[in-house]
Amino acid sequence: METPKLSVLPYKGTRDFFPDEMRARNRFFDSVRRTLERACFEEYGGPMLESLDLYAAKSGEELAKEQTYHFEDRGGRHLAIRPEMTPTVARMVAEKIGELNFPLRWYSFPNMYRYERPQRGRLREFWQLNVDVFGCDGVEADFDCIKAAVDILTDMGADAGMFTVHINNRRFFNDVLAALTGQTGESARKVSKIVDHRGKVAREVYEKELTEQGLDAAAIAKIDALYAMDVKTATALCPDSVGAAELNGLFDLLEETGLLPFCVFDFGIVRGLDYYTGTVFEVFDNDPDNNRAMFGGGRYDNLVGLFVGNAKVSGVGFGMGDVTLENFINTHGLLKETQAGAARVLVTRFADVPLSAYMALCDAFRAAGIPASVYLGDKKFGKQIDYAVRGGYTHVAIMGGDELAAGTVKLKNLATREETVSPRDRVTDNLI
């Protein structure tokens, strides 16, 4: 009986990154990092495993257990593979709250797991960029995060036709609903909840629920009108709201800095998570076949308070998943591998030349900063050329017995098939 063989496929909802896929991923990650480092955001990292309590405290135990891979270690500690980074970063800020240099402008790009059915844009293993500002209550921090999101996309080659940042404010949302409906207290809170779910329930259910809160058709129509308003018109409905002032301050900054073409006020952006307290935003792909939110974020207050009793550290930030963003990059043809890429040399071999001569030649390329390697194996010259072409090398270096004796090297450009012969100590001249 033959031994049953193992499966060669990765676990459901996870991905293998072969070198071509990894190069694409690195282009994406490197581009994001360059943008954020240029803006003086600082990278941090945390562990893949955390106490399950950390997620239960933020999202409730039931949701935390349902959405994570969780298990007990041998010491009876209940652990979860992180499904998001926010609880970790809140823990870290709490850990060194007395030493840190606020406001913090931090980012991280960790891998994480969510236990869910894999579908387009959602996998079980993914990477999520997290960008946050901690310790600044002013709207300039909200602006800073939105600008980072816009810069990340435009640095990858995206323009204002490809994506739009939809912006709202949770405080304004509550205030304007209260102002339009005259509701206060618990009833106002209920109206907010109902309007929050406006797009997710049937229209008659929505209207019935609002009617039950005492709203008439005119009040419901006023709410409907908000969805078509620009920021000035909407905020004028409730000029004393702190949220309205924040929205106007933010949109003024966006206009003055030239970011307005990327942004729009959208009363439909609420974001389900309970912890958002001010600005909220979502970045939409404008592609008609994929016109939906790619990622988003907003202002949340005092997550750090879960750890430190009397701490008061506000935060604003966003999270961006790699799967959604790679869809965006591919749909819009961004971050292509440049054909006119840098030289990459395969040093080919003949049996009558000592291997160490090829190793020395290879080192000369590397010392000049040109990626190079010696062909490994004893295949014939034609097969070595095939290997170079398939392996993405731009050139092969050829040094047979004659060249060795003459102190020369032949360099063949694999794209143009052009050959040049140079003295061995000047072999890199044609490549730099």
Next chain:
Amino acid sequence: METPKLSVLPYKGTRDFFPDEMRARNRFFDSVRRTLERACFEEYGGPMLESLDLYAAKSGEELAKEQTYHFEDRGGRHLAIRPEMTPTVARMVAEKIGELNFPLRWYSFPNMYRYERPQRGRLREFWQLNVDVFGCDGVEADFDCIKAAVDILTDMGADAGMFTVHINNRRFFNDVLAALTGQTGESARKVSKIVDHRGKVAREVYEKELTEQGLDAAAIAKIDALYAMDVKTATALCPDSVGAAELNGLFDLLEETGLLPFCVFDFGIVRGLDYYTGTVFEVFDNDPDNNRAMFGGGRYDNLVGLFVGNAKVSGVGFGMGDVTLENFINTHGLLKETQAGAARVLVTRFADVPLSAYMALCDAFRAAGIPASVYLGDKKFGKQIDYAVRGGYTHVAIMGGDELAAGTVKLKNLATREETVSPRDRVTDNLI
């Protein structure tokens, strides 16, 4: 009653990377990547969760369960958090064996978990560099891996005084023991096993075990002598061994390419793992306080055969953990943050100048490739300077009402305290 607060500490055996630690880690990772990319190694990646079977097939189920974090998902699949990368890469090679361009020269630098008691150099969560060549039986692939290991360390600033690569060959090990003792078959295999554990058992136990296999004192002394021999003397004892030929071929290459000062033949290097079949090596820290193996590797045959029945793909490679290497880097003072680092500008603020003017100034620095950010918040000027100093900024840009009116900006170097005033459109001239 107060709500019990969550712990701010990371899970036992894992680490938080605050920005200073993350920068150090990135310097290390970036240096490794630069070395390997220059040598045309290609990066790949795989999932953090794999089927437990994958590790059980390589290491046995008991060891796999003991050393990993493993659990069942809701579909009853038994999963493990990867404790090593080799089974994943073997699976990936098997997955696309018909399409890949052999020999493969691959690397990866993933995070992984081992369930063990945390101690110096060993944590539960760590990153491990994996470098492998697949599909080349020749000793030039062994050389290629050892050269990669040496280049990684020297590119970080290490010299031959700081580390040594100890090299042996498993085939030679078996052959020379058979030749010296005259044993064959099962008895020869037993002698190899006993000698493999020479350093780990009491001397009298070791001698007793060999005596039981029929060895006399003279034979035991001959084995002892091997541990002090150079490669030529040792291989001369058993000149027909394929392993001896491989050792001599490898050491010739090391000598001809100038790597010999970093390398030594060491009959004591065997490496416990059953799957090594040829060259084995370990890289030692030469620091007297930490004189031990940091990492190692060798040639193993046909791990891919676990997945594909008639596959025959040889491999040679090494794994290098980040914790051990960071000890080495710190002990020898390598990869220090350069004091004369690139400029990094904090744009300070006064309340009477519009924020958007500061944002525009900040963008001018960034457009010139200089990392810059606007101070977030409304603290006084002195506090903003403190923030810049603590945050690692090299300069502050100062633009009050007077400068704004005059179209100028003052730039202060925080190290030298020197101030220069320039027109706003030439503000980056002094920094590039």
